[in-house]
Amino acid sequence: MIHTSPQLLRNPQKLRHAIQGTFDININTVDYGHIGELVDAIDDKVLDNYFRNHWQGEMSKYKYSGPALIDEINSLKPRRVLDIGCGYHEFKGKIDNIIGIDPYNSAADYEVKLLDYNPTEKFDATLALGSINFGSTDKIFAELEHAVKLCNPGAVMFFRANPGLPHDEADRPDSKNHSKWIYFYPWDSNFIVNCADQLGVDILDIRTDSFRNRLYFVWRTK
Numbered sequence: 001m002i003h004t005s006p007q008l009l010r011n012p013q014k015l016r017h018a019i020q021g022t023f024d025i026n027i028n029t030v031d032y033g034h035i036g037e038l039v040d041a042i043d044d045k046v047l048d049n050y051f052r053n054h055w056q057g058e059m060s061k062y063k064y065s066g067p068a069l070i071d072e073i074n075s076l077k078p079r080r081v082l083d084i085g086c087g088y089h090e091f092k093g094k095i096d097n098i099i100g101i102d103p104y105n106s107a108a109d110y111e112v113k114l115l116d117y118n119p120t121e122k123f124d125a126t127l128a129l130g131s132i133n134f135g136s137t138d139k140i141f142a143e144l145e146h147a148v149k150l151c152n153p154g155a156v157m158f159f160r161a162n163p164g165l166p167h168d169e170a171d172r173p174d175s176k177n178h179s180k181w182i183y184f185y186p187w188d189s190n191f192i193v194n195c196a197d198q199l200g201v202d203i204l205d206i207r208t209d210s211f212r213n214r215l216y217f218v219w220r221t222k
């Protein structure tokens with residue numbers, strides 16, 4: 001946008017309008033020290049708009065990373081469970097001692113981003129089902145590292161990862177493709193193995209889930 005219309009940078013009001021028209025979001029200020037900060041603010045608003053107003057859950061369609069996790073996690077008898085990016089918090093009341101965080105869904109116990117969540121007590125199990133999937137390799141790795149830090153030794157971490165496929169909204173009721181500006185990180189099993197190695201966790205399972213080619217994997221902290 002700025003390459004084709006550099007004059008936008010000199011006119012904050014026009015820039016705000018151009019951002020609104022392009023991304024369907026309202027940015028309060030475009031007054032940033034560096035263009036990267038503005039890009040981050042746009043990315044944040046795009047995710048907020050999509051997950052708050054358009055995305056619909058499909059938890060029941062996943063064989064491994066869906067309802068099957070209820071019994072699996074309860075059987076571990078965890079004292080504290082964290083659902084990272086819990087969406088509509090569908091496991092609330094079903095998985096024991098669960099806390100849900102999500103910056104873009106008011107059903108969460110805490111509306112906070114994973115990287116900004118620093119509770120005093122650690123967790124015995126975590127879920128990150130489709131929620132560590134947005135942005136650069138550095139951001140994804142930092143989020144994984146942070147999730148591991150929130151765990152007690154021996155904690156079990158359950159993940160569902162999108163291998164970079166855009167959300168196909170053509171088969172959904174609202175087919176305006178609101179997710180088109182979201183970068184879905186292209187997860188693959190190599191990345192899962194390398195990250196586990198760097199973070200010093202054991203891999204208990206990796207497989208393709210039954211729906212939308214998602215990767216299901218499980219780690220255990222040491």
Ligand SMILES: C[S@@+](CC[C@H](N)C(=O)[O-])C[C@H]1O[C@@H](n2cnc3c(N)ncnc32)[C@H](O)[C@@H]1O
Nearest residue numbers: 051057085086087102103104113114129130131
């Ligand atoms: C594809 S949805 C999955 C929601 C839910 N886990 C499920 O399986 O139904 C991804 C979720 O991740 C959340 N999310 C996005 N960025 C996040 C972040 N930085 N920290 C925590 N959650 C995030 C979104 O708001 C969204 O609810």
